[in-house]
Amino acid sequence: MSFDDRLDRELLRGVLPLCALAVVAADGPTYGYAVAQSLADGGLGTVKGGTLYPLLQRLEDDGLVETTWGAGDRGPHRRYYAVTPAGRETLRRAAGRWSALAGAASALVTRGAGAPVPDPGTPPGTDPRPAEGATS
């Protein structure tokens, strides 16, 4: 697997539990397929059932969401997920940590992506930026 594919997968895996909890908090009570659609509409791409339901199960085990059963509009029974007070509190606290992390990561990545290409002659570890007052 290439670096790009691996990165995309791991980034998604990292943010998915938080995003799923956020979707349930915003849309709930809601059911699994609707959560997947909201995640896709939000720009996270397709999240398969095989990934989503174990994750929702984990949220339920942790007491962050609770479930009820109701008849769907057409046919089968659906499990509806709703955020619990504990889930809302967890989400509120996580939102702050997420902003801090995303901001820090963005700053690092932006700094790295915008850095000048170092001179091949420069020994590793030395500052590639021209020293104050030096002439190039």
Added chain:
Amino acid sequence: MTRDRYALERTHAPHVDPRWTEALLLELRLQGVPGDRIGAVLAEVDAHCVDSGESAQDAFGDPVAYARALDLPQSPAQSARATGRVVLASLVQVVGMLAVVASVRPAVDGTGVTVPLGAVVGLVVLVLALALLAREVDRVLRFVVAHPVLAAAAGAGGAVVVVGTALLVRAPLGDVSALPVLVVGLALLAVGTVQEVRELRDAADPLVPPGAGGSAATPAGSRWARFLPALLVPVATAVLVVVTLVTGS
């Protein structure tokens, strides 16, 4: 015969390939997940497939991997420990049966029971084998599911060894008086049967669809049928005792 093979799968997940459902169901049962939670998993998979229009294989991938990813809790009645207790209860019953059948005629005649060495060795081997099986019941079940022919051959081979030892090594170990053997045998039979009936009563764990309120009525037929394994040994003992008393005189 194959007409009803997937009846359960079609009932609980009518929009899912029954072979996929069967594999999921088997893995969840092997994990000892309670029946109501299995029913909920199947209903949710079914609803997702209806909503998304995807096959279960496309949406959920490998059914065994999906069952493991859910990481659902085990029902106490389905645990390996509980299954082991059923095996041990059966073992107590069988030992009781052997003691009763061997001692009833001598007890009536007022003679002693001759204990053959082979029978004792065979019994000890059987006890050890079943104790091991009871301890490793989870791995044994998975092996049986994965390699049914090999498992059947191993079981048959083990039975031949035990029975062969009992039949061939006939040197007497000694004589004991018949009445105590009969009394102990009857007691073991009673204890084993009561214990097994209790375990089987707790182990009934039907697949329940969501919304059934957790109190789905068990059909009267299956309510009785599930105690049959516990009654098999006492009934066999009674038949053997009657045969022994009628023919042995």
